[in-house]
Amino acid sequence: MLYQKLILSSKIGLPKLMSLNIRAMSVKSTFLQIDELGEPHKVLKKCETQLDSPKDNEILVKMLAAPINPAVINIIQGKYGESPSLPFIPGNEAVAEVLKCGQNVKNVQIGDRIIPIGGHVGTWRTHAIFTGQDVLKVPDNVDNVNAATITVNPATAFRMLRDFVDLKPGDTVIQNGANSAVGQAVIQLCKVWNLQSVNVVRNRPNIDELKAQLKSLGATEVLTEEEIRTTALFKSKQIPSPKLGFNCVGGKSATNVMRHLASKGILVTYGAMSREPLTIPNSALIFKDISFRGFWVSKWSKEHTLEERQQMYNELFELMASGKFAPPVHRLIPLDEYKEAMIELADVKGMIGEKILFDFTK
Amino acid sequence: MLYQKLILSSKIGLPKLMSLNIRAMSVKSTFLQIDELGEPHKVLKKCETQLDSPKDNEILVKMLAAPINPAVINIIQGKYGESPSLPFIPGNEAVAEVLKCGQNVKNVQIGDRIIPIGGHVGTWRTHAIFTGQDVLKVPDNVDNVNAATITVNPATAFRMLRDFVDLKPGDTVIQNGANSAVGQAVIQLCKVWNLQSVNVVRNRPNIDELKAQLKSLGATEVLTEEEIRTTALFKSKQIPSPKLGFNCVGGKSATNVMRHLASKGILVTYGAMSREPLTIPNSALIFKDISFRGFWVSKWSKEHTLEERQQMYNELFELMASGKFAPPVHRLIPLDEYKEAMIELADVKGMIGEKILFDFTK
Secondary structure, three states, X not given: OHHHHHHHHHHOOOOOXXXXXXXXXXXXXXXXXXXXXXXXXXXXXXXXXXXXXXXXXXXXXXXXXXXXXXXXXXXXXXXXXXXXXXXXXXXXOXXXXXXXXXXXXXXXXXXXXXXXXXXXXOOOXXXXXXXXXXXXXXXXXXXXXXXXXXXXXXHHHHHHHHHOOOOOOOOEEEEOOOOXXXXXXXXXXXXXXXXXXXXXXXXXXXXXXXXXXXXXHOOOEEEEHHHHHHOOOOOOOOOOOOOEEEEOOEHHHHHHHHXXXXXXXXXXXXXXXXXXXXXXXXXXXHOOOOEEEEOOHHHHHHHOXXXXXXXXXXXXXXXXXXXXXXXXXXXXXXXXXXXXXXXXXXXXXXXXXXXXXXXXXX | OHHHHHHHHHHOOOOOHHXXXXXXXXXXXXXXXXXXOOXXXXXXXXXXXXXXXXXXXXEEEEEEEEEOOHHXXXXXXXXXXXXXXXXXXXXXXXXXXXXXEOOOOOOOOOOOEEEEOOOOOOOOEOEEEEEHHHEEEOOOOOOHHHHHOOOOHHHHHHHHHHHOOOOOOOOEEEEOOOOOHHHHHXXXXXXXXXXXXXXXXXXXXXXXXXHHHHHHHOOOEEEEHHHHHHOOOOOOOOOOOOOEEEEOOEHHHHHHHHHOOOOOOEEEEOOOOOOEOXXXXXXXXXXXXOXXXXXXXXXXXXXXXXXXXXXXXXXXXXHHHOOOOOOOOEEEEXXXXXXXXXXXXXXXXXXXXXXXXXXXXX
């Protein structure tokens, strides 16, 4: 294989220094893998492999950070909309540094930070070989956590705000689970795009602290589930009734959000943290003309071109670089602590309120 | 008033024979009215009034037939999306014959059959004065029952088939309550437009007779609620999975219909005969990208121009005139039997399987 690489290189002249370096390079990658579906702390195991040098359009990367997303936990458990082919290396997003490029790679170079955007690559590993076209360069002033978590949650918030209702400055958006990573992204994008956000969270001991935190991100209003049921916010015309609502909880919480939507409003469901279905009164559909839709960022990504995705990520990168989009509340852990993290996340069913990321730089 | 009419007429010349006739004409109208909301057989009362001759843009009509629609029963009961201002003459559609026209009326003439299409006029009466512009002439070869029932049920079927999914010949539509008046209209329009219809009805003693009846209208398949739950019709690819579903029942029946929708399918709710809400699994929204919408023909009519409505009714009239659209299964009763009819309809909660119309021609 290495011999072939040299031959190929020689076709366009003498073997270059880069190619010689490739020959010398043999990188060990440590990764998490499952051979069967099940509870993550039981079925995940740590493995090692030697990586070949990148060929042609490939790049060799060193992972910097990769989040543990609830959807990935569900995939490992076999409780998701799509089943993985086994064995399976989990992890659906990351930020990585380019160590080496195949000779045909033009869009990135050694030292660049990149995110994978070409579908599932398995990011819970220290090093990987990616296809060069399927990565996007991260601007210098975007931090690692923001970059590593851009393709799932900020992308979900971005698309849900853009693709369902033609919102005008001053319009209102309402959401439950507002302290989730998507929720935080929604709040920040609403602020940037001059939309008002009404944010619903579950009551908790430190509720004032949480409200202050979400307001500091740009939330117009933050209310508990109890408060949203009885609020006069919309009746008093203090704020226009929302044309768009986001639901990641289901059950009664979804009903609470739905009740406040303006006539012809749309409720978009992107999560189901309560595991309870939506109950929709017929009058909401027939007389109030409310629509109920769903959103799944994986599906959106598959159905849209690389260019469309790049355009969105670059727009988000720009906001991140200019300080208008903070990373989600988070905690960094080394890869070795994966079992403890999985047990912790299983306990709270993903509703941890902070994003846990593997940090590969330590 | 009559004197003023003569003066007005004289402005454009000598009083004409027509104006003299108007002077002679004084028509007694018998009508049903409510002064309070409640059970129809209790609150409806029969009244009489003398009608003035039609002025300017008005026309005097003799009602021929007017249906008792479930929505009107609900309005009388105060259980509808909009409340009437009292006193209130019920009845939301009819066919009538023009007896006399005001001098500015151009679109219809004496002897024409018309339907009112300008909003609520109250059709449960023997005679009425309408605004000339707000009526549409009925072609000669459309029968009275078809004409009297075109604006609610066939219009609902027409819009639901046209406005939600861009259906192509061969595509499938699924619906519950398929023997309802809308259901029958859906079946017939699907046949005309080369769409396949899968029709769900409740099981009943004469189920084979009902299936044969709906198939004679053009139904591709007719299944009971039990049969639709276990059918292999779509899995076997015998018929493509439906892109569009119609729900007038709610509850479990809606779930049965929803489960068979193709990915990205739309379920449109236009009725709630079971009075049970829809229960929507989050996976249907997120992973299967099913949308849940509502349709209310009254709202559609208010939000669209007279021209748009005329265009639809004329298209439907053409189908009716050419024998491609049969009237709903029905029974004609004299106005005097209104109490018995209301008691009968209250008992079955509107699920009578045949349309009852007041017949004013006897």
